[in-house]
Amino acid sequence: MEITSLQNNKVKEWMKLSKKKYRDEMGLFIVEDEHLIEEANKKQLVQTLLVQKGYHHSFVGLPEIIVTDEIIKKLSSTVSTNHILAICKKPIQQIEPKRCILLDQVQDPGNVGTIIRTAYAFGFDTIILSKDCCDEYSSKVIRSTQGALFHINIIRDDLKEQIQSLQKRGIKVYGTSLQGAKELQSFPQESLVSFVLGNEGNGVSDEILSLCDDKIYIEMNRFESLNVAIAGGILAYYFRK
Amino acid sequence: MEITSLQNNKVKEWMKLSKKKYRDEMGLFIVEDEHLIEEANKKQLVQTLLVQKGYHHSFVGLPEIIVTDEIIKKLSSTVSTNHILAICKKPIQQIEPKRCILLDQVQDPGNVGTIIRTAYAFGFDTIILSKDCCDEYSSKVIRSTQGALFHINIIRDDLKEQIQSLQKRGIKVYGTSLQGAKELQSFPQESLVSFVLGNEGNGVSDEILSLCDDKIYIEMNRFESLNVAIAGGILAYYFRK
Numbered sequence: 361m362e363i364t365s366l367q368n369n370k371v372k373e374w375m376k377l378s379k380k381k382y383r384d385e386m387g388l389f390i391v392e393d394e395h396l397i398e399e400a401n402k403k404q405l406v407q408t409l410l411v412q413k414g415y416h417h418s419f420v421g422l423p424e425i426i427v428t429d430e431i432i433k434k435l436s437s438t439v440s441t442n443h444i445l446a447i448c449k450k451p452i453q454q455i456e457p458k459r460c461i462l463l464d465q466v467q468d469p470g471n472v473g474t475i476i477r478t479a480y481a482f483g484f485d486t487i488i489l490s491k492d493c494c495d496e497y498s499s500k501v502i503r504s505t506q507g508a509l510f511h512i513n514i515i516r517d518d519l520k521e522q523i524q525s526l527q528k529r530g531i532k533v534y535g536t537s538l539q540g541a542k543e544l545q546s547f548p549q550e551s552l553v554s555f556v557l558g559n560e561g562n563g564v565s566d567e568i569l570s571l572c573d574d575k576i577y578i579e580m581n582r583f584e585s586l587n588v589a590i591a592g593g594i595l596a597y598y599f600r601k
Numbered sequence: 602m603e604i605t606s607l608q609n610n611k612v613k614e615w616m617k618l619s620k621k622k623y624r625d626e627m628g629l630f631i632v633e634d635e636h637l638i639e640e641a642n643k644k645q646l647v648q649t650l651l652v653q654k655g656y657h658h659s660f661v662g663l664p665e666i667i668v669t670d671e672i673i674k675k676l677s678s679t680v681s682t683n684h685i686l687a688i689c690k691k692p693i694q695q696i697e698p699k700r701c702i703l704l705d706q707v708q709d710p711g712n713v714g715t716i717i718r719t720a721y722a723f724g725f726d727t728i729i730l731s732k733d734c735c736d737e738y739s740s741k742v743i744r745s746t747q748g749a750l751f752h753i754n755i756i757r758d759d760l761k762e763q764i765q766s767l768q769k770r771g772i773k774v775y776g777t778s779l780q781g782a783k784e785l786q787s788f789p790q791e792s793l794v795s796f797v798l799g800n801e802g803n804g805v806s807d808e809i810l811s812l813c814d815d816k817i818y819i820e821m822n823r824f825e826s827l828n829v830a831i832a833g834g835i836l837a838y839y840f841r842k
């Protein structure tokens with residue numbers, strides 16, 4: 361199959377995937393880099409490849425549509441040259457979360473993506489995003505995860521319910537806070553823990569902190585705040601499996 | 602003094618400050634957020650404030666020029682609304698570096714800025730950038746540092762010379778590497794150390810690694826790579842003062 365017109369109905373549908381609303385409605389998202397498409401393919405998430413006419417790729421046995429350079433450009437989020445894109449289906453999450461990083465209103469796609477990448481590297485199994493976090497299927501998040509997004513369980517839900525559910529199953533949930541918190545080094549380095557990271561400007565909300573088993577403070581040389589992904593990286597390493 | 606025209610010569614000069622070349626030539630850079638201007642002012646770096654007509658600010662005793670909304674917009678790097686900008690002079694670096702984070706070809710402004718912010722929080726005194734790192738005075742870097750840029754020593758130089766100079770003064774310099782490196786936990790947690798972080802795609806170059814006293818590997822649950830700022834955060838915390 362070949363599509364050459366930007367006015368084609370399918371192209372118009374795919375263009376909508378730059379918006380969260382339509383990604384949610386259709387359960388689809390776009391993956392842009394060839395190595396990221398490879399990662400998505402390992403999990404059978406690729407629905408259709410869009411391949412620039414004349415471009416040779418190494419994916420075998422996937423449905424593909426030949427498109428023009430212009431269509432690829434229109435569907436790409438970056439100015440860098442793509443020759444191939446993948447329309448992917450969102451995975452169905454079904455494992456029981458044990459080692460989680462919970463995100464309370466984290467807004468920056470680069471931060472969310474980097475936290476997902478880091479969580480995967482240190483053996484966390486689940487990322488739980490509050491409903492007002494930025495969308496994990498935006499192109500910027502996908503790129504920042506370096507593909508880890510496809511290999512980790514992702515839940516978007518009310519954090520209060522998720523915290524209580526973890527606690528009911530005997531898993532400690534820690535909040536991060538600059539006030540009234542204990543130094544990280546005073547916590548046992550056990551692996552069956554979950555922790556909450558907060559909004560870039562305001563940190564973890566008081567309501568969520570009050571539900572946590574304990575509050576962690578990362579010891580610093582001077583009173584400063586850390587970038588949320590950096591705080592997450594230090595905690596994920598500390599509680600690594 | 603008041604300037605109302607985009608064609609004004611001063612405005613044209615300031616517009617050039619969006620480019621590294623001119624920032625280097627003039628020794629000036631632009632700071633955009635009010636809380637960042639405050640941080641720059643603590644170090645007497647503000648040369649001139651550009652204030653939107655009718656806007657009231659809290660800076661006292663600084664030279665200022667009243668400008669139009671249009672001029673502020675033209676000089677701003679973001680779409681968010683600024684009412685005040687500061688033309689700042691680059692600081693003169695004069696302390697002897699002891700605890701340094703060295704950056705080998707780190708390209709992403711967000712990464713460089715976050716590393717500077719983290720280094721400051723954990724008591725490092727100097728950031729040494731290889732000549733091909735991205736410019737530390739770009740608006741994106743300044744924003745990511747959250748003002749830490751003005752409180753830490755910054756050197757842009759040949760890394761080889763800088764590593765040798767640190768070593769001559771008895772300071773150990775560690776490289777980060779995924780291959781042939783020792784686990785982080787096997788290093789003593791001493792504070793008089795420096796370490797090198799590498800390019801987003803390629804890591805620290807072999808030439809630089811060969812000069813290092815030792816190579817560090819951050820223990821992970823699976824063979825992955827970490828975002829360079831995350832790796833930096835974990836090391837900076839481990840070797841914190």
